[in-house]
Amino acid sequence: MKKTAIIYSFNTVKTKKIAEEILEVFGNEDIEMVNAEEITFEKFVSYENIIMGVSTWFDGELPNYWDEFVPDLEELDLTGKKIAIFGLGDQINYAENFIDGVGMMGEIVEERGAVLVGFTSIEGYSFENSKALRGNKFIGLAIDYENQGSKNKERITNWVNQLRTELD
């Protein structure tokens, strides 16, 4: 694979755990783990493939740690980049906004020219609405630690196998 990063906040607990599991399934030490709270403009564009960890907080909002970088992101030229987003959410307590953060981040990077990869089926989830929906798919990987933690491993493994073929 070309130069690849997994970008997430090192200060999270669950998102960090999923990022580490993704790396483990890739089994690829060439993938860099990058802290979303320290990422710079230059560093972000240095990767060809970017896997982003984006949970949803505050009833359908991006977590605060993205606040600083999102304005930068909205200025970047991401043409030619492949981006895959995984997001943590809670489909029972936040059924109306399930993994909205994935949809919001996806929209931002697509507007800047990136190609989103890693779409997954909504089968096996139960929710009312999500900004991450496109047709009958999520535009990334949905992880519901609170309610379906036992499915994490299988979902991550399937997603990584899919990304192996979809990333450059």
Ligand SMILES: Cc1cc2nc3c(=O)[nH]c(=O)nc-3n(C[C@H](O)[C@H](O)[C@H](O)COP(=O)(O)O)c2cc1C
């Ligand atoms: C105050 C609060 C608001 C939340 N809002 C949403 C939401 O709108 N949509 C969603 O899918 N999950 C929501 N969640 C669930 C979190 O995304 C979920 O707990 C996730 O595992 C957090 O992962 P993190 O701690 O790594 O960021 C919310 C959780 C809390 C505590």
